[in-house]
Amino acid sequence: MSIFTFRKQVCNRIFTLFRNVLISKHRFVPELQYSSATAQNFSLWNHGIADFNKISGLPFTTLRLFSTQIALEPSTSDGLTVEGILGNRWTILDESESDWRSHAAAIAQSIHLIKKRLQWKKLMMRLELLSVELNKADLWDDPAHAGKISREHGSIMSKIKEINAFERELLEHIDMIKLAREENDTELESESLNALLTMRRNSREKELEALLSGENDSCSCYIEVQAGAGGTESMDWAAMVMQMYIMWAQRRGFKVTVMEEMPGEIAGIKRATIKLDGEYAFGYAKSEVGVHRLVRISPFDSNKRRHTSFAAVAVIPITGDGSTHIQINETDLRIERFRSGGAGGQSVNTTDSAVRIVHIPTGITATCQNERSQHQNKAAAMAVLQSRLNQLEMTRQAQMNAQHTQSLSDITWGNQIRSYVLHPYQMVKDLRTNYEVSDPDSVLEGDLDSFILNYLSASLDKDGDQL
C-alpha cells in the first residue's frame, strides 16, 4: 500500500470517526448528564481531590459557570409540541394549498430532518462536555485550547438556539391561527398562514445548511487526484477528473490554485493537487473521496477497444485553528528541488522553482510548483505537508479512540464510488447512493452538485429516525 493509498484511507475514515472520537473519549460518563450539577461533579471527580482544593482556593470569578440551559421543550398554549405535530401525521399538501396543518406538518418534518442531520442528541452531549471544560478553573492555562473550546461551545449554542427559535416560531404561528379562528379575525389568520408558508420555504434552505455541519466542513481543502494503473488512458482520465473539479469549484465560487502537477509522458497527469479556498469547500468536496471509474473507447488505443480506467481522489481539510497541529521538526525534513542538470546557480536561469519536501519519519511528501519563487513554493509545500501530517494524526487518534465503538467505515481505497460510462451507453452513476444521470458531459464539466447533495443527505439521513 503506497503512502498515497494510506493517506487516502486516512481521509475516508476521518469523516466517519471524528465525531465518535469526541464522544467516545468520555464514554465512561453515564449517558444523559444534562444537569450542570452532575457535570460539575464529573469534572471534580475526573480531576481528583487535589484539583478540588485548587478550585476552591481560586477567586470567585473563575468559578463562573457557563450556562448550557436549553429551554424546556416549547409548546403551544394547548400543549402541542413539534413532536406532537409529527405524531399527528397530518397530510402534507402542496405549498399552494392554504392549509395550516399541512404547512405545520411540513415544517415539523424539516425540523426533524435538520435535527437528525445535526445529530441532535450527540450535539447536546457535546455541549455538556464543553460546558464542563469551560467551567474548569485551569482552562485558561492553555489559551489555545480554551479558545478552541469556547469557539466550539459558541457555535453549538448558536445552532441549537437557531433551531429552538425556529420551533418556537412555528408554535407561535399555530397559536395565532387558533386565536384568530376563535376571534373570527380573518386578516390575522391569513397573515399567520402566510408566515407559516414563508417558514416552510425557508426550512428547505436550512435542511441543506444542516448537511454541512461536520467538524471541518467549513474549511478550505486540498483535492488530490491520482491516476490508477493503465498508462496513458488512465492518466488522461485523471486529468479529466481534475478538470471536472476545477470547473465545479469555479462554478461554486471557490478560488482554485494548482499546487502540483505531475504530467503523464504522453497525455494527462500521473497525479495533481489543487487547493480550494472558500467557505465549505471541504464540506462539499469530501463527498468525492474514493475511486472514480471510466469506461470508454480509448482515444489512445489504435484498435478502438473499450477500456476501463480508474482515478483516485483524496480530499484534505485545511484546518485553520490548528486543532490537530503537528509540530514539524526542521531536522526531519529533506527539501529537494527538481534538478534540471548542469551546474545550477548563475549558470542557469530558470523560472522553474518547484520544491518537494520529504518528511523523513513518515515518508510523506509535498510538492509545490505553482508559486513564482522557490521560497514561496517551499512555504506552500510546507502548508500541504502540515495538513497531511495533521490528518495522519487525526486518523491515528480516531483509530485509537474508535477501536471499541464502531467498525471502520466500509469505504476503502479499493472501493469505487462512481462510475462514468461513455460507451456503449452514456451514464454517470454514484455507487453509494445509486443516483445517476445520463449526461456524462455535463458532469465532467463540473455539474457535480446533485451527486454531492445526494451523497451528503444519504449519508446523514440513513440511520433510521433517531435524532
Added chain:
Amino acid sequence: MRLSIARAYLVAPHRAKSIRPICSSSSPNPQIPLFLRPPNYSVTLTDVHKWHNWAKTLNSSVGSSFVHTDNGPDSTLLHRELKWLIQDAVDDKSLSSELENEIEQYPELGLRNVRLKVGIDELYRLWKQRIHDRRPFQYIVGCEHWRDLILSVEEGVLIPRPETEVLVDLVEKVVSDNEALREGLWVDLGTGSGAIAIGICRILEGRGRVIATDLSTIALAVAGYNVQRYGLQDLIELRQGSWYEPLQDVQGKLSGIISNPPYIPSDNIFGLQAEVGKHEPRVALDGGTNGMDELIHLCDEAAVMLKPGGFFAFETNGEDQCKHLVNYMENNHKGKFCNLKIVSDFASIPRFITGFLNGAI
C-alpha cells in the same frame, strides 16, 4: 521603444525621491516592473485571446529543442511563464482563467474590453523576444519573484537565482543563534538588484544595518529602486565600488559579509544557456580562469574586514570550488577562521561556504 515606454511611467511616487547621492544625475532611471504600471491600455478580449493563442502555438513549437541545445526552457515552462506574463499585464485578475475558455462559442463576450498595462503590439513583441531571442522572462516582465520579495530587474543586472535565497536562510539561522550579530553591520558585496541586502535587512528586523556595494551604476540604480520599494532606505546604504573598496571606514567592524560574486570559469561563459550568456551582464558571471578570482579575494579580505566572531557566507559554482576554498582558507589563513562549512542548495549541489572569524564577539 521599450525603454521609452518604461520611462513614460517614471513618475512619482517612487522616483520622486533621490535614491542615494551616488546614483543621482548620471545614473540611469530603472524600469518600473510591468505589474506596477498603470493599466492605460484597453484591448478587446478577442484580441488578447488571439495573442494568447499565437503565443501558445509559439511555445508549443519549441518543444524540448531548447532543452537539447543548452538546457533552456521547454514548452511546459514557457506556458507557465506566459500565464505569469498575463497575470502581470492585466488589471483584472480573472482574465487568466477566462483566456483558457473557448470564447469562439460566445463571440459577444469577445467584444468586451480589458485593461492592460502594455499595448497589444508590445505583447506580441515581448513574447517574440522571449522565444526568438531567448530574452529572459524576468527581463520581459521587469521583475523576479525571489523569496517573499518581488524585485525589479532589467538588462545590466543579474537576475537573482533561487539558489541564492538560501544565503538569507543561512543568515537567519546565524542571527537567531546569536542575537548580538543581529544588531551589527552587514555587507552584501556585488549586490546587483539588491536581493541579498534586502533579504538580510528584513531578517535583522530593523536592529542591524546593511551596506550593499556594486561596481555597476545600473545595478545600484535598480537596487536603490528596490530598497525604496520595501521602505528600507534608512537601513540599507548603497555604495559604488569594487568589493571591499568602498568599505575602508568599516574595516574590522563587520558582523557579516555575504556575497554571490561572479564564479563561472571564463571558458564556460561561451556555452551558457542563451538566457544567461546572451542577456545577463558578463561582469556578474565571469569569475576568471578557474572562476575563483573574486571568491579568493573576498575570502582573503574577510579576515581583515570582519570583526572577531563575524560571519561570512559566499555562493560558489559547486563542489570543486567549495572544497578548494575551504582548503585555501585552512592553509592560507591558518587559525583565523573557525566552523568552516560547505552548505548544499536544494538540488543537493554543494553551493555555499560559510564560517566565522575566530575570537569573541
